Amino acid sequence: MLEEKCDPPPKGKAGENGPFTIETTDLTKRFDQLTAVDSVSIKVNEGEIFGLLGPNGAGKTTLISMLVTMKKPNSGSAFVNGYDVTKNPGEVRNSIGIVFQDPSLDEELTAYENLELHAAMYGIEAKDRKREITSVIKIVDLEDRLNDVVKTFSGGMRRRLEIARGLLHCPKVLFLDEPTLGLDPQTRSSIWDAIRKMKKEKKVTIVLTTHYLEEADALCDRVAIIDHGKIVALDRSETLKNSLGGDIIVIESTDTARLETAFKTLPYAVGIKSLDGKITLKVSNGERKIPELLEVARKEGVEVKAVSLHKPTLDDVFLHYTGRAIREEGVSGKDSMKFRMRAFRARRN
Amino acid sequence: MHRDLTAVYFTWKRELIRFFRARSRIIGSLGMPFFFLAVLGSGLNGAITLPGSSGNYMQFIFPGILGMVLMSGSISSGIMVIFDRQFGFLKETLVAPVSRPSIIFGKSLGGSTTALIQGMLMLVIATFLGVSINLAVVPAAVLLMVLIAMGFVSLGLVIASLVEDMHGFQLIMNFLVFPMFFLSGALFPLDNAPQIVRMISYIDPLTYGVEALRFLFLGSSSIPIAVSAGVLSVFMVGGTLLAAYLFNKIES
Incomplete structure (x- = not known):
């Protein structure tokens, strides 16, 4: 029922542009130096959740x-x-919804008024506004707060309201810039749920940026790792992790x-190294290979004292492609300020 | 076109919702003019006789105080754009697929509506304080008040487009709004003022607003009504165009 009411803007015909919802070629932006x-x-x-993963300032x-x-x-x-x-x-603006990194609601208005204003600006007819608003507000579970002034909302509720607003005019693509920055884990997972729900119910293509590896891993169909303005790797998160040569067994x-x-x-074991009485090797499907490796050891008459299995994470992928861990990245003054402001807003409510 | 009209309407509506939701701000904005009128007006009533004017002092400054209410109300609603920028709402407005001029026009209408409401409240307060108002001029006064308010909303919008943060806000209120009020001849007749004050007051748009209001309510003014009305119209149109131009240039 939701989908049939939704009438996304027609797709443009851009000559050489293929079936992709977004396509960029050598896109470059410079600021001074x-x-x-x-x-x-x-x-x-079309229809995928595409993640842009990178440290602050990437x-x-x-x-x-x-x-x-x-x-x-x-x-x-x-x-x-x-x-x-x-x-x-x-036409691009008509096709997209945006949830900015920084809050962009009118705090003095109610949730309904914020959404109504948006609906009007994006050309939703007066008779359809209420129905569309009811439909999106359900996705983010804020029905009962619809007529409350946004000032009284917590950080997570504001985020969810912004996501609802981004969806309101049935965009083809929804951009989410750091949707869970500065939110607590519980709120974060409720936002993840909302994002998954709208992918399913509204069939919208979602592009999100994040510097949380778990977020990219949990939500995105494909992830592009961006560092110093360049895409250093782009693929499914599983593929990226497997590209490192599989699981590490020690x-x-x-x-x-x-x-x-x-x-x-053994044909499947690669990168075998021994160090301090420990052997490190990479295999795919590590948990299934452990018994085989132990069997080899038993046949050789070697006693195994300990085995550990380490699945590569996006952390390892990031480390592999950029040469450093994402978490080591220093936070710039501006970012930390933003973060504190947001934390402050979240706490205040 | 249809969508732009909708945008004008909703931008206007937003200004009104915000206005009525902040009742303390309404009371606050009328506090100072009230005291000016009540204290200065009644206090100096007996002490000052204005040359060439038959009415009393309170009657004389009432159009000036009304002009002050209109100016501060409408400038601050224009400057609200700075707050929109600070709290992020401006971005939402800027990426909306509606024309920027329609947003400016909506803000201008919204700001002048709220300023007009404050002006009307001031009229009511003034009658309670003993100012006699000819009801027949009220319709013309409403039109004039809208004209004045729209001019000053656009001035506020121009400032908000140029000033990036809220720190500039207080500075502008102190160095623009108050000098404009005092130089407008709101509290004294321009005819008797020193040459230098008179020269400066002629570049103050509020002077023409006060003079036009004075013409309506008192029946006479230093500056001919045709000149005041002309200058105010140019100020309104020019200001709105400049605001629209500057607003168009805001990137994000």
């Missing part, structure tokens, strides 16, 4: 800003829903050298 976005070429499929927000026509690229091209962001910004035993020789004959 800094190249914030450096020749980024991405293709986003260029995620700048990239999004260009896609939503708020900043103009210096070079390269970008098509959203088949419309050129520089040539047809109006075996501690009485005779490392003998075991190492034996393991080297």
Whole structure:
């Protein structure tokens, strides 16, 4: 019922532009000395949740800003829903919904008034407004707060209201810039639920930026890792993790050298190294290989003292492609200020 | 076109909702003019006789106080855009697929409506304080008040487009609003003022607002009504165009 009421804007026909909902070619944005976005070429499929993962200051927000026509690229091209962001910004804006990194609600208005204003601005007819508002507010579970002034909302509720607002005009693509920044784990998971629910119910393509690896992992169909304005890796999160060569198994035993020789004959084990009486090797489907490895050890007559299995995370992927861990990244003054302001707002309610 | 009209309407409506929801602000904004009129007006009533004017002092400053209410009310609603920027709502407005001029126009209408409401409240307060008002001029006064208010809303919008943060806000209120009020001839007749004060007051748009209001309520003014009305119209149109132009340039 929800879907049939939703009437997304028609897709533009942009010549060479293929079936992709978003396609950028060598998109670049410079600020003075800094190249914030450096020749980024991405293709986003219809209906997927596409994640842009990177540390603070990596260029995620700048990239999004260009896609939503708020900043103009210096070079390269970008098509959203088949419309050129520089040539047809109006059509692009009609095709998209945005949830900004910073709050953008009118706190003095009620949730309903905020949504009604948005609906009117985005051309939803007066007779349809109430129904559309009721439909989106249910997705984010705020029905009972619809007529409360936003000032009284907690940080998480505001975020959810913004997500509802982003969905209101049935966009083709919804951009979420750091949707869970500064929120507590419980609130975060409620926002994840809302995002999954709208993908299912509204069949909308979602592009989200995050610097939370778990978030990218849990939500996104595909993840692009962005660092210093460049896309360093782009694929399904599983594939990215597997590309590192599979799971890491560490075996501690009485005779490392003998075991190492034996393991080297196994076709599926790669990257075998021994160090301090421990053997490290990479295999795929590690949990299924452990019994086989133990069997080899038993046949060789080597006693195994301990085995550990480590599944690669996006953390490892990030480390692999950028040479550092995402969490090590220093937070700039501005970011920490933003963070504190948001934490303050969340706490105040 | 239809959508732009809707945008004008909803921008106007938002200004009104916010206005009525902040009742303390309404009372606060009328506090100072009330005291000016009540204390200065009644206090100096007996002490001052204005040359060439038959009415008393309170009657004389009433159009000036009304002008002050209109100016401060409408400038601050224009400047509200700074707060929209600070609290992020401006972004939501800027990315909406409606024309920017329609947003400016909606704000201008909204700001002048709320300023007009404050002006009307001031009229009521003034009658209670003993100012006699000819009811026949009220319709014309409403039109004039809207004209004045729209001019000053756009001035507020221009300032908000140029000033990035809230720190500038207080500065502007102190160095623009108050000088404009005092130089407008709201409290003294311009005819008798020193040359230098008179020269400065002629570049103050509020002067023409006060003079036009004075013409309506008192029947006479230093500046001919045609000149005041002309200058106010130019101020309104020019200000709105400039506001629309500057607002268009805001990137994000």
